[in-house]
Amino acid sequence: MKAAATCREEIVRAAIALKQSAGEIGMRQIAQACGVAVGTVYHYFPDKTTLLIAAVEQVWREIFAPLMKPGLPGDALSLVEAMGGCIREGRRRYPGFFSAHGLAFDDAERGRAAMDEATGHMRAMLAEAFAPHAAELPEPLTPQALADFTLDCFKMDLMTGRDRTALIGALLRGVLTSGKEA
Numbered sequence: 001m002k003a004a005a006t007c008r009e010e011i012v013r014a015a016i017a018l019k020q021s022a023g024e025i026g027m028r029q030i031a032q033a034c035g036v037a038v039g040t041v042y043h044y045f046p047d048k049t050t051l052l053i054a055a056v057e058q059v060w061r062e063i064f065a066p067l068m069k070p071g072l073p074g075d076a077l078s079l080v081e082a083m084g085g086c087i088r089e090g091r092r093r094y095p096g097f098f099s100a101h102g103l104a105f106d107d108a109e110r111g112r113a114a115m116d117e118a119t120g121h122m123r124a125m126l127a128e129a130f131a132p133h134a135a136e137l138p139e140p141l142t143p144q145a146l147a148d149f150t151l152d153c154f155k156m157d158l159m160t161g162r163d164r165t166a167l168i169g170a171l172l173r174g175v176l177t178s179g180k181e182a
Contacts, residue, residue, distance in 0.1 A: 063090035076129035084165025
């Protein structure tokens with residue numbers, strides 16, 4: 001019998017791999033890919049949405065892992081550039097994964113809420129990096145609004161296969177430096 005942690009991890013890995021290559025996947029397919037009974041998959045994940053949420057959360061953690069290391073640049077524009085690099089690497093490592101995963105949730109609202117939670121730490125990092133500029137931001141911009149906008153742009157880049165890091169950086173540079181003298 002496989003160890004529980006290893007089995008759960010293998011199930012998530014299989015879901016990620018199958019989602020990249022097969023598009024629509026089922027619990028039976030995932031069990032087959034892991035060499036376990038379908039009941040084992042249901043033991044860890046009561047439904048496909050729960051499993052897909054775990055898979056997408058794992059991918060997000062892997063993509064943003066470099067930003068969790070000590071010594072991360074503290075200024076907002078450097079953080080945005082670093083995030084853009086993570087997004088590019090994520091798109092390279094997981095081609096096609098993000099363009100399809102949002103459509104795979106049986107419960108779209110639950111999937112959206114889980115993705116917001118999975119990316120919440122990145123949103124918080126951005127808001128913190130934009131906070132020193134709060135006094136110079138024109139209405140209705142706030143550090144949180146800029147964080148939301150930036151992360152939403154990066155998510156869209158993942159789903160569409162684009163890389164608009166330079167554009168995002170230029171827009172933010174203009175906003176963050178508009179109140180300063182050149």
